[in-house]
Amino acid sequence: MSLQGQGVRAYNNYMKRSMENKPKVEVPTSGLMNRNKPKAETDSTPDSNDYLMTQFQDLQRLRAGLKNGRS
Amino acid sequence: MEEANNLFDAPIAGQSLTSEIGARPWQQPAKYSSVEDALEHYATKITDPSINDSLLDAVEMGTPVSSIAEILVQGGAMEGLHTIDVSILLLPVVMELIAYVADEAEIEYNMGLESSIDQDIISESKIALAMNKMKKKMPEPKDKEPMETPEVQPEESQQPTGLMARPKGEM
Numbered sequence: 001m002s003l004q005g006q007g008v009r010a011y012n013n014y015m016k017r018s019m020e021n022k023p024k025v026e027v028p029t030s031g032l033m034n035r036n037k038p039k040a041e042t043d044s045t046p047d048s049n050d051y052l053m054t055q056f057q058d059l060q061r062l063r064a065g066l067k068n069g070r071s
Numbered sequence: 072m073e074e075a076n077n078l079f080d081a082p083i084a085g086q087s088l089t090s091e092i093g094a095r096p097w098q099q100p101a102k103y104s105s106v107e108d109a110l111e112h113y114a115t116k117i118t119d120p121s122i123n124d125s126l127l128d129a130v131e132m133g134t135p136v137s138s139i140a141e142i143l144v145q146g147g148a149m150e151g152l153h154t155i156d157v158s159i160l161l162l163p164v165v166m167e168l169i170a171y172v173a174d175e176a177e178i179e180y181n182m183g184l185e186s187s188i189d190q191d192i193i194s195e196s197k198i199a200l201a202m203n204k205m206k207k208k209m210p211e212p213k214d215k216e217p218m219e220t221p222e223v224q225p226e227e228s229q230q231p232t233g234l235m236a237r238p239k240g241e242m
Contacts, residue, residue, distance in 0.1 A: 003145050007137035007162045008184055014163040051107055052164050059167040066174045 014056050021057075096151030106160050109153040113143065113161065117168050130173045133195040135183025140165040 026038040092098060103109040116122055129139055144158035144165060153161075166182070173180045 003141040003159065003162070006159055007141045007166060010159060011137065011163040011166050011182075011184065052110070052160060055110065055164050056167055059164065059171050063167070063171050063174050066171070 014053065018053065018057050018060065021053075097149055097155075099151050101153045101157070102151060103153045103157070106157055109147070109157050110161055110164060112152065113147070113165055114168060117165070117172055123172060126169070127173065127176055127178055130169065130180045131178050131195075132199060133181055135181050136166050136169050136173070137162075137183035140169060 024040040026040050028038045029036040103112060117126065126139065130136065140162055144161050147153055148155045148158045170180060170182065
């Protein structure tokens with residue numbers, strides 16, 4: 001039982017998938033007297049309910065926040 | 072030669088049958104059956120400052136994050152915490168988590184994603200290993216024993232050869 005190189009392969013795969021995901025776009029709702037705020041389009045991609053992908057992207061965002069402003 | 076070594080670097084055929092089925096932890100039902108539970112287990116361990124000191128030491132020494140993550144999840148599977156397929160699913164998130172903790176501690180790390188190995192660069196871990204070996208080989212200093220002074224052998228003076236020189240016995 002050995003995981004030789006599986007980590008690198010899985011990480012590259014996740015990176016690729018996370019880069020392919022389009023950012024959510026807010027669309028204004030229609031109607032003359034509409035007071036509703038712009039609403040983000042619901043994500044219907046297969047990764048939308050992927051718990052691990054969400055965690056991965058959240059961690060990437062956190063890391064980017066930490067690195068921001070650091071040389 | 073290397074291929075021949077890898078060929079024999081494997082369990083003996085039938086080795087898995089030398090113990091009863093269910094005797095090993097990974098043959099029991101996994102403690103965490105879902106990826107969510109398993110990830111929570113690793114997240115608490117990795118982000119806990121009282122536990123992750125040795126982990127950060129390994130990262131600082133230049134061990135690739137991918138290797139550390141592989142060892143972590145493989146160990147979890149061997150302990151029976153989760154199945155091996157869950158450990159493969161967890162790998163990228165665990166790697167990202169370790170990188171995050173290292174970033175937070177302001178430690179430079181190697182993700183281990185680069186395939187090419189620069190032969191000119193010697194990793195910190197190899198240097199530390201060599202230093203350890205050298206320390207073990209070096210003899211301990213002996214302070215208590217007095218310094219031995221080598222006995223000085225009187226040099227046999229050459230016999231004077233001049234006309235007016237005295238013979239040796241008269242001196």
